[in-house]
Structure formats: structure tokens, C-alpha cells
Amino acid sequence: MRRLHGVRLPHYKQTSDMPFETLPLPEKVVIPMSMHMGKPCTPTVKPKQTVAVGECIGTSDAPFSADIHASVSGTVQAVTDLRLMNGTVCKAVEIEPDGLQTPFAGLTVPAYGSREEFLTALRRSGGVGMGGAGLPTHIKLNPPKKIDFLLINAAECEPYITADDRTMQEKPLTILKGIRRIMQVLDIPECAIGVEENKPDAMKIISEAAEKDPAITLVPLPPVYPQGAEKVLIYHITGRTVEEGKLPADCGVIVMNVSSIAFVEEYFSTGMPLVNRGLTVDGDCIGKRCSLNVPIGTPIRNVLDYAQCDYEKLDRLISGGPMMGQCLPGTDYPVTKTMNAVLALSEAEKRRTTACIRCGxxxxxxxxxxxxxxxxxxxxxxxxxxxxxxxxxxxxxxxxxxxxxxxxxxxxxxxxxxxxxxxxxxxxxx
Amino acid sequence: MKLLRVTPSPHIRDNMTTQKIMLCVIAALVPSAVAAVIHFGWLALLMMVFCVVCSVAFEGLCRIIMKREQTIRDGSAALTGLLLAMNLPVTLPLWEAALGCFIAIVVVKQLFGGLGQNFANPAIAARIILMLSLTGDMTNWIQPRTAVSDFSYDAVSSATPLVSGTANIMDLFWGSTGGCLGETCAAALLFGGIFLIGMGIISPVTPFAYIGTMAVCTLIYSGGDVHFMLYHLLAGGLMLGAFFMATDYVTTPITWQGKLIFGVGCGILTFLIRAFGNYPEGVSFSILLMNILTPYIDKFTMTKPFGGIRKAGSKA
Structure with a gap:
């Protein structure tokens, strides 16, 4: 089959053998009410109120939305305005941690008997696509058409980022259980996990874990950016083309990020909503690059301090990869649900923009x-x-x-x- | 702490720049330049340096007069100068070479808007104008290695192999025949061309289509005479044209399908001019004619986007 074009990038996957470390609790977390595609949530807590880990602090009636939960136990300091990377302003809840990380007493392991109950439970989980776009998971797993192929996106084609890679290496069984759970609930017969070949350790671990399951296959892909783009991945693995204006569901496919799958499974086995996320901290200003497990809402400054960032050299702070990631406006910006990496880069060589020479x-x-x-x-x-x-x-x-x-x-x-x-x-x- | 910079993505860029592309093409012409010096003496080097300096000076002056951003550092003017020198006989008076540089840089390139905007290859256009207006000086070929001293020649002039039709194939390959500076030595041009293809600077489609079409046409015309075919591939400006002129980004089609049409068109036109025209050489004319057709070729060879659907009744 003909392959779609792309570019071969330097990989810089320098954190792929660094297990997730847990960041010490910050002195304050700022949790934005908009970390998903769709309508922002309305805060449901007031200043001075005490909250526990996993307690819902923001919700919305809109179908395209995902609940927001407290990532630390402590006291709500304020409900403030926060300017997001896209320029819009949304509400954010500031919580001062008490250091105990008490789980919310109301959390129960979700039970479901039908697809509807499964989706309702998922809606309360706050789960969103963790690869970057942030589509609420209960929307993704409620496709309008019959699905016959579940595609797990573990391509992670951006340079530097190894968050999905580390998740695969550390939680292969959780991922496979999550895949089987979704296949069973949505009645999907076939599943493939697409991984770029630059992750040999993760590929080995996943293929060993999936060996006995004929319905799940691991597909190695050449490391050509953007291998992990939804339409590219679907075409390369299934041969199906998502035409303009159509969704993957229109050709019977759901594409789900591998870290999102791991979260879904963890939620259904523990009942803990999405309150932490794994991210890669790298870049040439970082003294100690690492994979970090961070409470959502943690100011980036805490992450940078932990990774011994050279603030003198620091020129650009990027959320995500160097190809599609966005520049962060400041070091007090919080870690969000969709942030898979923080890159601290020094000043780039200045280049002039010149006339198009039609090189093609x-x-x-x-x-x-x-x-x-x-x-x-x-x-x-x-x-x-x-x-x-x-x-x-x-x-x-x-x-x-x-x-x-x-x-x-x-x-x-x-x-x-x-x-x-x-x-x-x-x-x-x- | 310094202020953070906020820029749109991508935050990394490929190393290749316009300047590097131009330098690569100049580097690919070095073997031909060396061959020119070996065959035609130091005067050949003088001609090349003179044309490069003139072209860069004209470009610089133009940008100053037009109050535009200075562009001599991108290397395209130097490349045009070198390519033009490759298209001139070594005996050409220097003022005529300077006129050529003026035509290439000022008239063909800068008056149309500078790099990226010219519709015709500047070096080719300049060569054609010089050829038509100063035919005598432009066709004053000398036999290689006949220089009596470093800067003078005896009066032995010779016809180009395309006129005489009697050169030895190996002489054509190594370049010991009469002709312009850069076009006699096919070996050096091939080497440079392969270097450019290997570096990913030029697409192999154009030279293959061009040379391939010439090969097929000459074979058919001569009734399968391989010697005749090789003679036409190696003599004249075909190699220079196919690897260095017909692959110019600005004046040739942008997609590979377009490049294929361009190459085949150049091949057919060159063959027709050589076989049936009044001129012994047709490379420059054919490339210029195809340059003019390029916007139309581009129009018919647009890519078909992946996942795109054609709406009923739309012309696309």
C-alpha cells in the first residue's frame, strides 16, 4: 500500500528509559475549567471549601464537556480567571493542598450493565483524549455509527515526547485490559495498536502481553511524522480513507490514545477520576530531564524547578511537542489534562523569511x-x-x-x- | 528571568535553506569548472569568476535601486553567473559576458520581481539573447588545449561537434571538443547531476525524462543507430541543460508529474530543433519554450489531495 508523505524528524526520545517519577506536591494548584474540546465547566466549589482528591469541582450540562476534579486534597483559595493558551479566558479553581492527599469519600468503583451506563459512568470520570485534542472520552466512545475497528494510537510521532511510550512500558496489562473492556462494551471485533518503530522496548512489552489475544495486533510503523495523525494512522493501518468532512466513525474506526485507554481502565477499576497526568519534561534548558506524574493544575514552574531548568537560557516554553505544541505564556501556567510534555527550549537560530523558490x-x-x-x-x-x-x-x-x-x-x-x-x-x- | 518568547509552531525547522540549496548547486558545478579550466585554460576560470562577480554586483545594485531587501547572500545570483559562464565560449569578450549577466539578472530576474518570480531561466534567456545578437562571438569555438599561453589563443577555431558531426564519443564524454565552457565535459556534468540527485536537491524525474526522450527520439530517427544516439546525448548542451537548467525550481513545474511533462517536452523540442531546425543546438530554446508553458503544466498537474472529494459539477 502506498504510504502517505511526511517528514523524518530527529527523535530526541531521551526519556524513554526514565520511569515516571512523582512530583512533590506544589504549594498551590490552579485547575482550569476548560481542558477539553467543548463547553467549559462551571465551578461547583466556593472559596474556603475543603475538597478531597477526586472530588468534582466543575461540571457542565453540555453534552460536549468533561467534569473537572480536584487533584489534591486541601482548601479552595479562590475561583479566578485564567487566560488559556488559545487566548480565551476561563474560570480556574485555586486549591491549597493540605499534603494528605485524602481520596474523596464519595468515590466508588463504577459498575455498569449496559453501554449507556458505561458512558454515563465515563462522563463522570472527566476523561478526555490525552494525546492533545482533548475530546471527552464519553463522546469518543459513543460513536454515531457501528464500529468494527478499535485503533490505539501509540505512534507518539512528535520528537522528545515519551509519555505514551512510558505508559506502555509501565502499564501494559492495564492497557490491554482497557482495550478488551472497550471492545466488549462497544462490541468491536478487532483492535490494532499502532506504534512507531523508535519505541522498541514498549513494542516488545506490549506484544508479549498481547501475544495470546488474536483480536489485538501490534502494528509497527515507520517513524515518519505525522504518523500519529488520526487520518494518517487509520489509512496506514486499516487502508480506509476518512474523507473530507467525515469522522473516523464514518469508516467504522475509533482511534484512541494509549494513555487515554490506560486511564479508562484505571477509572473502571478504582473509581478515581482523571486527576493526574504523565508528562515528559525535556528540552535543552532542562538540567534533569524526566518523565513526571503530576497532579493536574500544578504550575509549570514546579515542574521546571524539579527538572532543574536553566531559567537564564530559557527562551520558549512549549506545551506538547516541537511540531504542534503551543508556547506557554508564563511559568505559572498549570499542567492540564491534555499536556503530554513540557519542553524548555533556548533561543533558536534566527532565520529570515525569503521568497518562495518553488522547490516543492x-x-x-x-x-x-x-x-x-x-x-x-x-x-x-x-x-x-x-x-x-x-x-x-x-x-x-x-x-x-x-x-x-x-x-x-x-x-x-x-x-x-x-x-x-x-x-x-x-x-x-x- | 528573561521574558518568554511566544511563537507559532513548529518550533524546530529543517536545516535546509535556500542559501544551502544554491551552494549545493554551485558545488555540483565545480567538476565542470575544473574540466573547463583543464580544457580551455585559466581564461575559463577568469570568465567564470567575472560572470559571478558581475551577476552578484548587478543583483546588489538592483536591490539597492529598487529599495528592496538585499538578496545577494542567498547565492542565487552567484549561481546564475556561474551557469551563464558555463554557457559561453571562452573566447567571448568580457564586455559581452557582462552584457549577458545584465540581461540575466536585471532584465530576466529582477524586473520580474527577483528570486522566485522570473518566468524564464535567467542564464538560458541571456544565452539566447547573446546568441541571437552576437552570433559570431558566441559561436567562436576553439579546440581545447590549444591555448598558447595562459591568456591567449591561437586562431584555430573549430565547429562544435553538433555542426561537424565527426567527434569521437569518448572525446565528447571527457570534453575534449569545441564548445561552451561547461557543456563539453559530459562526465563532469553527470557527476554533478548525480550529486544533486543524491543530496535531494533536484528531482531525478526531469533529467531522466529529458535525456530519455532524446535517446528514444534519436534512436527512432536514426533507425536504431546507438552511436548516433550517444553522439546526440553527449554533444552540445544536453547534459548541462538536463541536470542544471531544466531542474531550476522557479521556472519548471512543481509536481513530479509536471516535471515529467516538462522533461519530455524539452526532449522532443530539442530533438526537433536539432534534426529539422536551422540551429545546430536546441537545448536552450527548448528549455525556454517549456519555461513559458510551466504555468499551464502546473495547472494541469495539481496534486489530488488524500481524502479530498470532488464535488459534483465543480471543475477541479
């Missing part, structure tokens, strides 16, 4: 075979019809085009602007 590298790099240089020209002319003709909407902003451009042109960034522009024009036309 962006076209060769695009997994969707789009023409980024043509899209850029169309956006400069604000030509909506041409942008549509060039299939702008297929662009998933993987940034391969910007990465390879020898003229340092902001191609993917332009696509992001063009998408917003087209959306705006369409809304104005209504």
Missing part, C-alpha cells in the same frame, strides 16, 4: 498531498474559492510544510489563518 518540498512533505505554497498565494489574495479548490479544510496543521520550507515561510501558520478567514467569510455570508 512542502508538497512532497504534506501527508494530505496539499499544495501549501499555492494555499499561501490564495490566502494572500483572500481567494476563498481557490482555497476551497485547494482543499484547505483537509489541512490538519501538522506543520510539515513549515518545517521543510528552505525559505522559512510560515506555510502551516498561513493555513491556520486561512481556515479562520474562510470560517469568518462563511459566517458573514449567512
Amino acid at each position: 518540498r512542502c508538497i512532497q512533505a504534506c501527508p494530505h498531498r496539499l499544495m501549501p505554497t499555492e494555499l499561501e498565494k490564495a490566502y494572500q489574495k483572500r481567494d476563498v474559492a481557490r482555497l476551497e479548490e485547494l482543499k484547505l479544510q483537509l489541512c490538519m496543521l501538522c506543520r510539515c510544510c513549515s518545517y521543510v520550507c528552505p525559505a522559512n515561510r510560515p506555510l502551516a501558520e498561513t493555513n491556520g489563518l486561512a481556515k479562520a478567514f474562510v470560517r469568518q467569510q462563511k459566517e458573514a455570508a449567512k
Whole structure:
């Protein structure tokens, strides 16, 4: 089968043999009410109220939402406003830990007899896609169509990040139990785990654990970014194409991040909602790179202090990988449910943006075979019809085009602007 | 602590830059430059250095006069100068070479907007204009290794192998025949071309399509005469054109399908001009003609996006 294009990146998977360490409790946590795709939650706690680990502190009636839980036991200090990375402002609950980490007394191991009960329980778990997008898990596992293939995304194609890699190495049985649980509840006959070949240890551990299960296969994938992009992964493993405007469910597939699966299983065996997350701490300003297990809401500064960050050299602080990750506005920003890595990078070599020389590298790099240089020209002319003709909407902003451009042109960034522009024009036309 | 910088992703970039690409192409021309010095003496080196300096100077001046950002550091002007020198006979008066550089850099490149905006290959266009206006000087070929001293030649001029039709195949391969500086030694050009393909700078599609089409056409025309075919592949500017001119990013199609059409088109045109035209050589004309067709080729060879659906009734 023909493979989709992409780029070969340096891997920098320097933390793949470093087990998750537990970060000492911070002096305060700030838990944002929006850590998922969908409507932000409304805080359900008031200042001075005491909370326990796993207690719900924010909820919403909207179907596209995931509850928020206290990650520490302690006292609520304030309900404040927090500016998120995307520029919007949401409520956040500040809690001062008491250091005891008392679990919430109301937590029970969820029991379910039907798919509906399973989803209702999941909704209370606060689970979201932990690979980055943050789609609430109860939405993901409630597809509108019949699913015949469960695809576990363990590609982890971004450089540096090893959070999924470590989860696979440390919790293979939890992952497999989680897979079987979901296959049974949703009645899915087949499952594949897609892993990039640059994770030999995780591959070995998972394949040994899955050996006796004919329904679950491990598929090694070449380490070509963006191997872990949903549509790319589906095509490479199942041969199915998710067409423009369609969802994976439309071709019978659910794609789920491997760490999300591990969480789902842990939730159904312990009843503890999503309050911690594993993340990779790396970058050239980090003195002691590590994999860390962190209470959600922990200020990044605590993570950086623990990892001996060189604040003098620090220039950019990135949440996620170097390809798609976003720059953090400050060191007091909290760790969120979808943050799989914190990268502390020093100043990059300054490069001038020069004229397009039509080398075609962006076209060769695009997994969707789009023409980024043509899209850029169309956006400069604000030509909506041409942008549509060039299939702008297929662009998933993987940034391969910007990465390879020898003229340092902001191609993917332009696509992001063009998408917003087209959306705006369409809304104005209504 | 310093302020944090907030930039859009990606936060890492590939090492390849426009400047490095240009330097790679210049490096790939070094074997040809060495061959030119061996065959035509130090005057060949003078010609190459002169053209590079002139081109860079014209580019720099242009950018200053037009009050645009200075671009001489990207290396494209130096490359154009070197490529132009490769297309000139060693005996050409230097002022005529300078005129060539002016045409290439100022008229063909900068007046159209600079790097990335020119519709024709600057070196090819300059060669054609010089050829048509200064035909005598531009076709004053000398026999290689006939230099009496470092900077003068005896009067033995010779026809290019394409006119005489009598050169030895091995002489054509190693370049000991009359012709322009850079186009006589096929071996050096092949070496440079393979280097560029290996470095991922040029796509192998264009040279293969171009040379392959020429091979097929000459074989059919001559009724299967392999000697005739090799003669036409190695003589004249075909190797230089196929590896260094028809692969210019700016003036050739952007997708591999487009490059294939471009290469085949160049091959057919070169063959037609050589076999039936008034000019013995057709490489420059064919590349220029295909340069002009490039926007149309691009239009018909757009990629088909993965996952894209064609809407009924849309023209795409």
C-alpha cells in the first residue's frame, strides 16, 4: 500500500528509559475549567471549601464537556480567571493542598450493565483524549455509527515526547485490559495498536502481553511524522480513507490514545477520576530531564524547578511537542489534562523569511498531498474559492510544510489563518 | 528571568535553506569548472569568476535601486553567473559576458520581481539573447588545449561537434571538443547531476525524462543507430541543460508529474530543433519554450489531495 508523505524528524526520545517519577506536591494548584474540546465547566466549589482528591469541582450540562476534579486534597483559595493558551479566558479553581492527599469519600468503583451506563459512568470520570485534542472520552466512545475497528494510537510521532511510550512500558496489562473492556462494551471485533518503530522496548512489552489475544495486533510503523495523525494512522493501518468532512466513525474506526485507554481502565477499576497526568519534561534548558506524574493544575514552574531548568537560557516554553505544541505564556501556567510534555527550549537560530523558490518540498512533505505554497498565494489574495479548490479544510496543521520550507515561510501558520478567514467569510455570508 | 518568547509552531525547522540549496548547486558545478579550466585554460576560470562577480554586483545594485531587501547572500545570483559562464565560449569578450549577466539578472530576474518570480531561466534567456545578437562571438569555438599561453589563443577555431558531426564519443564524454565552457565535459556534468540527485536537491524525474526522450527520439530517427544516439546525448548542451537548467525550481513545474511533462517536452523540442531546425543546438530554446508553458503544466498537474472529494459539477 502506498504510504502517505511526511517528514523524518530527529527523535530526541531521551526519556524513554526514565520511569515516571512523582512530583512533590506544589504549594498551590490552579485547575482550569476548560481542558477539553467543548463547553467549559462551571465551578461547583466556593472559596474556603475543603475538597478531597477526586472530588468534582466543575461540571457542565453540555453534552460536549468533561467534569473537572480536584487533584489534591486541601482548601479552595479562590475561583479566578485564567487566560488559556488559545487566548480565551476561563474560570480556574485555586486549591491549597493540605499534603494528605485524602481520596474523596464519595468515590466508588463504577459498575455498569449496559453501554449507556458505561458512558454515563465515563462522563463522570472527566476523561478526555490525552494525546492533545482533548475530546471527552464519553463522546469518543459513543460513536454515531457501528464500529468494527478499535485503533490505539501509540505512534507518539512528535520528537522528545515519551509519555505514551512510558505508559506502555509501565502499564501494559492495564492497557490491554482497557482495550478488551472497550471492545466488549462497544462490541468491536478487532483492535490494532499502532506504534512507531523508535519505541522498541514498549513494542516488545506490549506484544508479549498481547501475544495470546488474536483480536489485538501490534502494528509497527515507520517513524515518519505525522504518523500519529488520526487520518494518517487509520489509512496506514486499516487502508480506509476518512474523507473530507467525515469522522473516523464514518469508516467504522475509533482511534484512541494509549494513555487515554490506560486511564479508562484505571477509572473502571478504582473509581478515581482523571486527576493526574504523565508528562515528559525535556528540552535543552532542562538540567534533569524526566518523565513526571503530576497532579493536574500544578504550575509549570514546579515542574521546571524539579527538572532543574536553566531559567537564564530559557527562551520558549512549549506545551506538547516541537511540531504542534503551543508556547506557554508564563511559568505559572498549570499542567492540564491534555499536556503530554513540557519542553524548555533556548533561543533558536534566527532565520529570515525569503521568497518562495518553488522547490516543492512542502508538497512532497504534506501527508494530505496539499499544495501549501499555492494555499499561501490564495490566502494572500483572500481567494476563498481557490482555497476551497485547494482543499484547505483537509489541512490538519501538522506543520510539515513549515518545517521543510528552505525559505522559512510560515506555510502551516498561513493555513491556520486561512481556515479562520474562510470560517469568518462563511459566517458573514449567512 | 528573561521574558518568554511566544511563537507559532513548529518550533524546530529543517536545516535546509535556500542559501544551502544554491551552494549545493554551485558545488555540483565545480567538476565542470575544473574540466573547463583543464580544457580551455585559466581564461575559463577568469570568465567564470567575472560572470559571478558581475551577476552578484548587478543583483546588489538592483536591490539597492529598487529599495528592496538585499538578496545577494542567498547565492542565487552567484549561481546564475556561474551557469551563464558555463554557457559561453571562452573566447567571448568580457564586455559581452557582462552584457549577458545584465540581461540575466536585471532584465530576466529582477524586473520580474527577483528570486522566485522570473518566468524564464535567467542564464538560458541571456544565452539566447547573446546568441541571437552576437552570433559570431558566441559561436567562436576553439579546440581545447590549444591555448598558447595562459591568456591567449591561437586562431584555430573549430565547429562544435553538433555542426561537424565527426567527434569521437569518448572525446565528447571527457570534453575534449569545441564548445561552451561547461557543456563539453559530459562526465563532469553527470557527476554533478548525480550529486544533486543524491543530496535531494533536484528531482531525478526531469533529467531522466529529458535525456530519455532524446535517446528514444534519436534512436527512432536514426533507425536504431546507438552511436548516433550517444553522439546526440553527449554533444552540445544536453547534459548541462538536463541536470542544471531544466531542474531550476522557479521556472519548471512543481509536481513530479509536471516535471515529467516538462522533461519530455524539452526532449522532443530539442530533438526537433536539432534534426529539422536551422540551429545546430536546441537545448536552450527548448528549455525556454517549456519555461513559458510551466504555468499551464502546473495547472494541469495539481496534486489530488488524500481524502479530498470532488464535488459534483465543480471543475477541479
